[in-house]
Amino acid sequence: MALTFLGIESSCDDTAAAVVRDDRDILASVVAGQTALHADFGGVVPEIAARAHAEKLDACVEEALSQAGLRLADLDGIAVTAGPGLIGGVLSGVMLAKGLAIGSGLPLIGVNHLAGHALTPRLTDGVAYPYLMLLVSGGHCQFLSVTGPDSFTRLGGTIDDAPGEAFDKIAKLLGLPQPGGPSVEAAARAGNPRRFALPRPLLDRPGCDLSFSGLKTAVLRQRDDLAAAQGGLHEQDRADLCAGFQAAVADVLAEKTRRALAQTGAPVLAVAGGVAANQTLRAALQTIAAEAGAAFLAPPLRLCTDNAAMIAWAGIEAYNAGQRDGMDLAARPRWPL
Ligand code: KG4
Ligand code: ZN
Numbered sequence: 001m002a003l004t005f006l007g008i009e010s011s012c013d014d015t016a017a018a019v020v021r022d023d024r025d026i027l028a029s030v031v032a033g034q035t036a037l038h039a040d041f042g043g044v045v046p047e048i049a050a051r052a053h054a055e056k057l058d059a060c061v062e063e064a065l066s067q068a069g070l071r072l073a074d075l076d077g078i079a080v081t082a083g084p085g086l087i088g089g090v091l092s093g094v095m096l097a098k099g100l101a102i103g104s105g106l107p108l109i110g111v112n113h114l115a116g117h118a119l120t121p122r123l124t125d126g127v128a129y130p131y132l133m134l135l136v137s138g139g140h141c142q143f144l145s146v147t148g149p150d151s152f153t154r155l156g157g158t159i160d161d162a163p164g165e166a167f168d169k170i171a172k173l174l175g176l177p178q179p180g181g182p183s184v185e186a187a188a189r190a191g192n193p194r195r196f197a198l199p200r201p202l203l204d205r206p207g208c209d210l211s212f213s214g215l216k217t218a219v220l221r222q223r224d225d226l227a228a229a230q231g232g233l234h235e236q237d238r239a240d241l242c243a244g245f246q247a248a249v250a251d252v253l254a255e256k257t258r259r260a261l262a263q264t265g266a267p268v269l270a271v272a273g274g275v276a277a278n279q280t281l282r283a284a285l286q287t288i289a290a291e292a293g294a295a296f297l298a299p300p301l302r303l304c305t306d307n308a309a310m311i312a313w314a315g316i317e318a319y320n321a322g323q324r325d326g327m328d329l330a331a332r333p334r335w336p337l
Contacts, residue, residue: 003076003319004068006100007312008061010053010093011085011113012139013044016308017060019068019075022316024123028067029302029309030060039178050088057096064308072104079315082110082325083332090331098327109315110329114337116310118144118152121270123313124299132266132294134257134285137273137305138164138179143208143260144337149317152337155260156208163249164275166212170245173220174238184242185278191236191243196222198248200255208256208263212249219245246280254284261292270297272304 003022010016018029034044034052065071080097083090094110101108117135121127130147132155142157161169164181171180176187198218201211219241226237261269269289275281276298289296303309 003316004070004074005077005079005312005315005319006061006064006072006075007111007308007310007315008057008078008080008093008097009113009116009306009308009311010057010089011081011083012089012306013049014306015053015056015060016306017057017064018308018312019064019070020123020309020312020316022320024126026123026309027070028064029307030064030067031302031307032056032060035179044086046086046088049086050092053089053092057092061096061100072100072106075104075106077107077109077315077319078104079109079111079312079318081113081116081311082329083112083335085113085333087331087333090333094329094331098329102327107319108325108329109318109323110325111311111314111318112335112337113311114140115150115152116314117272118146118337119149119314119317120272120299120303120310121268121297122317123310124303125297127268127270127297130264130266131268131270132260132264134253134260134269134271135273136163136253136271136275136281138162138168140273141210143256145264145266149314149321154337155263156210156256158210158212160211160213161216163212163253164273166216166249167275169216170219170242173223174233174241176238179274181275181278184246185280187239188242188246188280189239191239191241193240193243193247195240196244198222198244200248200252203252203255208260210252210256215245215248246278250278250281250284253281254288257285258288258292261288261294266294268295268297270299272299274305276304277301
């Protein structure tokens with residue numbers, strides 16, 4: 001008998017609900033973003049996020065069920081992100097899921113948000129274990145060797161900023177709109193990536209750890225030098241700085257990915273997270289995967305960024321592996337895989 005799960009996600013700045021079947025059919029995936037609410041603050045404000053989640057969660061769940069044409073009673077389980085993330089939002093989701101589970105008698109499964117991202121290639125492409133996952137978003141950056149639904153080995157990750165965070169900061173210091181990734185990528189199209197000598201942090205060190213804060217500082221210094229010398233930045237300066245920064249990020253991620261593939265011998269490289277939308281990065285990773293004889297897989301962007309379909313799917317996998325949670329399921333701000 002096919003399983004159908006409701007998924008609930010509210011750990012950052014997207015409120016989401018989805019209905020997913022174990023045959024990988026996504027019956028509904030509703031995502032209500034909060035970008036406009038945080039736009040004036042240059043980042044996600046936890047209190048505003050928590051309030052918006054509390055206000056929107058019910059409606060998202062109702063919308064997902066209605067799109068799927070199902071009632072709660074038709075489902076087989078409820079999966080909810082129990083961490084890691086902003087605690088106010090995670091709590092809202094967990095409390096709603098508990099209420100729904102009590103009311104319906106359905107099993108409750110607490111899901112790690114990172115496991116949701118990491119298992120997405122199985123939902124989108126039915127990828128078999130094992131595979132290598134590179135998670136690159138605004139909040140996360142890590143290499144995971146995925147060998148089972150609850151079996152992740154972290155090979156390395158950022159020791160400071162996440163790459164999306166770095167893109168956002170570069171945009172801010174160059175006066176480009178948020179979110180920074182798309183605007184830096186757009187500006188970089190007209191730029192020369194070799195005009196400025198920018199560092200490739202941690203390439204000289206063994207292993208798969210990454211660092212992006214020094215790169216950001218280097219861009220800041222170049223900007224200030226230019227501003228001091230010519231009284232401001234020209235359009236071309238901005239484009240060249242964006243192109244140089246983007247090329248440095250892609251170089252570093254590509255080299256560390258090469259090492260992670262060599263270390264694991266994984267047959268598949270999958271990427272997830274908002275930064276995986278970047279075309280320069282994608283092309284670099286595709287080349288590295290081809291050289292290692294690995295297949296390259298990038299799920300569609302709406303399933304690469306935060307969503308609840310990945311949470312429902314991770315819930316189904318955990319349920320099949322025997323996981324059941326009770327009313328003592330805790331919301332965890334920190335929860336390493
Ligand atoms: O996965 P995501 O939607 O949210 C979380 O971080 O959880 O990722 C958002 C991040 C933002 O920092 C955004 O600037 C970055 O992904 N991003 C990009 C691109 N599109 C989005 N970074 C580089 N190039 C892009 N095209
Ligand atoms: Zn995420």
